[in-house]
Structures are given as structure tokens and as C-alpha cells.
Amino acid sequence: MGPNPKCIYIFSGKRKSGKDYVTDRLYDKLNHDNVIIIKLSAPIKSLHAEKNDLDLKNLLSPLEYKEAHRKAMVEWSEKLRNEDYGVFCRAAIQMSKAENYPVWIVSDARRKTDIKWFKENYNNEIIKLYRIVCDDGIRKQRGWEFTEGIDDKETECGLDDFDNWDQIIENNSSDEVDAFINETIEHVYSLLNGANS
Numbered sequence: 285m286g287p288n289p290k291c292i293y294i295f296s297g298k299r300k301s302g303k304d305y306v307t308d309r310l311y312d313k314l315n316h317d318n319v320i321i322i323k324l325s326a327p328i329k330s331l332h333a334e335k336n337d338l339d340l341k342n343l344l345s346p347l348e349y350k351e352a353h354r355k356a357m358v359e360w361s362e363k364l365r366n367e368d369y370g371v372f373c374r375a376a377i378q379m380s381k382a383e384n385y386p387v388w389i390v391s392d393a394r395r396k397t398d399i400k401w402f403k404e405n406y407n408n409e410i411i412k413l414y415r416i417v418c419d420d421g422i423r424k425q426r427g428w429e430f431t432e433g434i435d436d437k438e439t440e441c442g443l444d445d446f447d448n449w450d451q452i453i454e455n456n457s458s459d460e461v462d463a464f465i466n467e468t469i470e471h472v473y474s475l476l477n478g479a480n481s
């Protein structure tokens with residue numbers, strides 16, 4: 285295994301809890317030579333388009349295509365994930381060229397197997413697990429609406445009963461997030477400086 289990563293921060297949270305908000309703010313405050321955001325959902329669309337949907341596109345109207353595409357993509361990705369739960373983790377790492385960076389921010393863990401895969405493949409001491417939570421009322425203000433078939437499925441609920449978080453970050457306002465970001469920046473600095481000395 286190469287020298288990277290030196291640290292993996294893995295984030296999870298429900299829709300509109302603020303995963304992108306928190307991870308983007310953390311990223312913005314760090315030196316971009318050192319840190320990369322890895323989105324586990326990123327390779328699904330591009331790999332699916334590459335491999336599967338060209339025929340569909342030619343056969344269907346735009347509206348039919350959109351729904352058929354979504355359904356086909358979910359089925360295809362689930363089949364692949366059932367055969368090998370690390371498939372999209374590896375693809376996301378490759379796509380983002382993460383091995384060039386010491387600090388990894390995984391912004392969208394959704395399943396227990398996402399966490400399991402990282403724990404099986406990297407030193408557990410460098411992995412931090414964070415759950416972002418906020419009140420449903422605040423999520424609604426941020427544009428969330430309960431949607432059957434999404435909010436009751438594994439992608440949203442798969443980590444509800446996971447209880448091994450290093451920290452649960454409340455994102456109803458920015459106070460706790462600001463404190464978390466400052467502590468994490470300190471952690472990154474000490475880690476990188478320690479590693480260089």
C-alpha cells in the first residue's frame with residue numbers, strides 16, 4: 285500500500301442534513317494539495333451511462349427515458365454491489381485520483397457495507413466516522429420533502445441504527461459545525477506536520 289491516505293473522514297447523513305455543506309466547508313478551509321472529496325455516488329451515473337444506457341436512449345421518449353434510466357441504473361448498481369460491495373468505493377477512489385492526496389473526505393456513506401469496505405481496506409486508526417443530523421423541520425426548510433421509495437429505502441436508512449460514530453454532528457445551526465471544522469483542521473495540521481517531521 286502507498287503512503288496515502290493518512291486520514292479518511294467518512295460522513296453520513298440523511299438528505300438535506302448538510303453533508304455537502306459540511307464537507308465543502310471543510311474542504312475550502314484546507315490546502316487543496318492535501319485533501320480530496322470522494323463521492324461514492326459519483327461513479328454510478330458515469331459507469332452506468334458508459335456501459336448500459338445508450339440503447340435505452342435511442343429507444344424511448346425523453347420522459348420515458350428518464351424514469352427507465354433511473355430504474356435501470358438502480359437495478360444495475362444494486363446487482364453489481366451485491367456481487368462486490370466495494371465496487372463503487374474503488375471506482376470513486378480511482379475517479380478522484382484520491383491516492384495522490386493524504387486526506388480523504390468521503391462525503392456520502394449510505395450503507396453499512398460502505399463503512400465495512402473502508403475498514404477492511406485501510407488502517408482503522410486513520411478512519412473517522414461522522415454522522416450529520418438535524419431536525420426534520422430544518423431539513424424541510426432546506427428543501428427536503430419526505431418521498432416514498434427514497435426516504436424509506438436503504439440509501440437513506442441503511443445507517444440509522446449504526447452506533448459506532450466517532451462523532452454525531454448536529455447541524456441545526458452553524459455553531460456546532462464551526463467547532464467541528466476548526467477541530468478537524470487542527471487534526472489535519474497535526475497529522476500532516478507530524479508525518480513530515
Ligand SMILES: Nc1ncnc2c1ncn2[C@@H]1O[C@H](COP(=O)(O)OP(=O)(O)OP(=O)(O)O)[C@@H](O)[C@H]1O
Pocket residue numbers: 297298299300301302303304305306426455456457458461
Ligand atoms: N448549517 C447550515 N447553515 C446554512 N445552510 C445550510 C446549513 N447546512 C446546510 N445548509 C443548506 O441546506 C441545503 C442542503 O444541504 P446539503 O446540500 O449540504 O445537504 P445534503 O445532506 O448534502 O443533501 P442531499 O443528500 O440531498 O444532497 C443546502 O442549500 C445547504 O447550503
